[in-house]
Amino acid sequence: MHIYDSAKRKKVEFVPIKEKQVKIYVCGPTVYDDAHLGHARSALAFDLLRRTFIELDYKVVFVKNFTDIDDKIIKKMNQTGQTLEEITEFYIKRYKEEMSLLGISSADIEPKATDSIDEIVAFIKSLLSEDIAYKTSDSIYFDTSKDDKYLSLSHMKMDDTRARVEQNEEKRDQKDFALWKFSKEAEPSYKASFGDGRPGWHIECSAMIEKHMAYEGDFQIDIHAGGADLLFPHHENEACQTRCKSGQELAKYWMHNGFVTINNEKMSKSLGNSFFLKDALKKYDGEVLRFYLLGSHYRANFNFSQADLLVSKKRLDKMYRLKKRVFEGKKSSTCKEFKKSILAALSEDLNISKALSLLDEMVAKANEKLDINPKDKATKFETNANLEWIESILGIGYKNPYTYFQIGVTQEEKQEINNLINQRVEAKKEKDFKKADEIRDILTCRGIQLMDTANGTMWEKSQ
Numbered sequence: 001m002h003i004y005d006s007a008k009r010k011k012v013e014f015v016p017i018k019e020k021q022v023k024i025y026v027c028g029p030t031v032y033d034d035a036h037l038g039h040a041r042s043a044l045a046f047d048l049l050r051r052t053f054i055e056l057d058y059k060v061v062f063v064k065n066f067t068d069i070d071d072k073i074i075k076k077m078n079q080t081g082q083t084l085e086e087i088t089e090f091y092i093k094r095y096k097e098e099m100s101l102l103g104i105s106s107a108d109i110e111p112k113a114t115d116s117i118d119e120i121v122a123f124i125k126s127l128l129s130e131d132i133a134y135k136t137s138d139s140i141y142f143d144t145s146k147d148d149k150y151l152s153l154s155h156m157k158m159d160d161t162r163a164r165v166e167q168n169e170e171k172r173d174q175k176d177f178a179l180w181k182f183s184k185e186a187e188p189s190y191k192a193s194f195g196d197g198r199p200g201w202h203i204e205c206s207a208m209i210e211k212h213m214a215y216e217g218d219f220q221i222d223i224h225a226g227g228a229d230l231l232f233p234h235h236e237n238e239a240c241q242t243r244c245k246s247g248q249e250l251a252k253y254w255m256h257n258g259f260v261t262i263n264n265e266k267m268s269k270s271l272g273n274s275f276f277l278k279d280a281l282k283k284y285d286g287e288v289l290r291f292y293l294l295g296s297h298y299r300a301n302f303n304f305s306q307a308d309l310l311v312s313k314k315r316l317d318k319m320y321r322l323k324k325r326v327f328e329g330k331k332s333s334t335c336k337e338f339k340k341s342i343l344a345a346l347s348e349d350l351n352i353s354k355a356l357s358l359l360d361e362m363v364a365k366a367n368e369k370l371d372i373n374p375k376d377k378a379t380k381f382e383t384n385a386n387l388e389w390i391e392s393i394l395g396i397g398y399k400n401p402y403t404y405f406q407i408g409v410t411q412e413e414k415q416e417i418n419n420l421i422n423q424r425v426e427a428k429k430e431k432d433f434k435k436a437d438e439i440r441d442i443l444t445c446r447g448i449q450l451m452d453t454a455n456g457t458m459w460e461k462s463q
Helices: 037-055 071-080 084-101 113-129 158-164 201-212 228-246 277-283 286-294 306-326 336-346 352-372 377-394 411-429 433-445
Strands: 002-005 010-013 021-026 059-064 133-135 139-142 177-182 197-199 221-227 251-257 260-262 302-304 448-453 456-461
Touching (some): 037 221, 037 251, 037 277, 071 084, 113 177, 113 197, 177 228, 336 352, 352 377, 411 433
Antiparallel strands (some): 002 010
């Protein structure tokens, strides 16, 4: 397995800390608002990484956190009058529901920052005792001068960091960052010997990783992942504070997915083009959206456009057309060469373009064989097995192929269509072929295509 390590800025061979085991931590959302396409892109990228390691027979521990105490959440509390728990639980639930629609399983562990306050406080006390952290009138700050490797992860220049850090005259250095913020009136507050308050953003992940993931006697995990926007300051500061506390690097490897743009504009709430996932899922089926977002390499910046999504769907349609040809048939074993070639592609830093081209090739060859001999059982059985394995590795192709081509039809419309089909069946039984043809014509005008099969009349929406 080869992955691109953001710290080394090159592709490297993945060597696990422990043989055939991999611990992956992905920075999850700050739960004060709905998830957007950037969240979806990151979740899908590392869902694919997780699936690939599993298929390579690794024991995977996959952790994704929820930041449930933060300035943005407090601002939302002030705006809405809701409690912290009401806000965060609502958005955690919605996030998980939307991820499920994209075919993304829950992580093995999903820690919340508020459940790790004791560990955060202990972490900060350790840094204070070594004068790596210091106290001001409003916060506990981390002294970045204590880390001679600071900025080695993000490779930022000192001058470039100024606009990205909070300015405060009491800091020893302006690039120092807050570990703990002392209580203000009506804000959430937690007990600490150095002053009641709440954690800063960066300390939360380091403490949760230490609590849930550290190997015995070791602080380091295999892979820390997240969006490219987290590289600085968030991941830089995580790495820094853990390095100074433990003398070890937080992660052996760092992986980051690219940005999302909407019609070639950077996605931003301030620009009013932050495409919420809930809105995308109202317009597009979750599997279609998954396939589209997976279709570009995870490190590349992704430009979302409806035209590109429709092109992507046609590619997925081809796979489902093949599934329809072999549907309900028996399965043999997955073609070893097919599986080996897909895994080889994904083992090269998740080369999804190569993997999908191999899938296209399999679809084309299977169709060619079935065109020559539609009753070719060996091809049908092997194709069924191949498609079932693709469900496992890529998370696509799991729908009934007939219902897949009914995407976009409401339940009410489906009921009406099925009623008309039943009427047509009765008309044919009574040899009233004129009425049967009239019903077919009515459905055709509505964009519904009928297919009379050995298993009854099937239908799909014209594409």
